Amino acid sequence: MEHTLSKREAKKIKSKKNIIQSAIVLFAQKGLKDTSIADIMQKANLGIGTFYNYFQSKDDLLRSLLIQLAMDIRQHYLESINKEKTQAQVLEGLVLYTANLLDQNRFILPLFMRAVDRSALTIQPHVSIKKPLPFKDIFDEIIKTGQDNGEFRSDIPAEIITEMFHSLFQSASFSSLPLKYQENIRYKLNLVLSGIILK
Structure with missing residues (x-):
């Protein structure tokens, strides 16, 4: 009904x-x-x-926005694994999609980075997210799958590679180079991908 x-x-x-x-x-x-x-x-x-x-508060509204952002990223990932042929394509698409979302919502970037970097996912000292953001896990999953199928280097732990991808968003946001945020991400993304993809 x-x-x-x-x-x-x-x-x-x-x-x-x-x-x-x-x-x-x-x-x-x-x-x-x-x-x-x-x-x-x-x-x-x-x-x-x-x-x-x-x-309940402005922080509660921010938490809702952050959770929505993470859900959008996860939905994009789920859709892309059915479309893309390689893990590198899935990874590249996910990074660029996330960069676009963060570029459109720059005010949330510091909160997003803190939430991704901490297991407790604290936004403010007095405001926490009870459920973990499904972001790090997505990257780990893509990288481990790529390592298992021989697409990515396996001599580097997946968690280290995941950290490198997360650092792209932060370094691009603090960059003093005369590049737009997404363009900066794209250059760095190409460098990281070239370092992990097995030829």
Whole structure:
């Protein structure tokens, strides 16, 4: 039996989406610190009290954005393993897809890097993600599969290679070179891939 949304449910979904989209725009324009909940709700054209129907705090909203980002990356990975022929193609596509998401949402990059680098995945000292982000595991899985099938070098632990790929996002964000973020990632990606692919 197909479930149809009531007007109230549809309105709640629309309001939550509106809050998230307004926050994304303001975080990108003003930064996380200088964007208040009042700013977000004014842009969303909703009362401040409505915010708390969906989120406990600004940190809770950030956590939701971060989890959504990780889910998008995982979905892209699942779709790509059915399309691409080699693990190198899957890996390259995943890195470029992630770089594009982070470039569009630069405000979340520091949180994303902290979440990826820590097993506890703490965003702020008082805010933590209960479920691990499925990001490191994806890279490890691709690299280990490539090593098992003889596509990638196996003399280097997969976890070391995974760390190298994660460092691409961070180093590109702090780069002083006159390159766009995604272009910087692409150059570094080619170097790393050339170092692990067996000819």
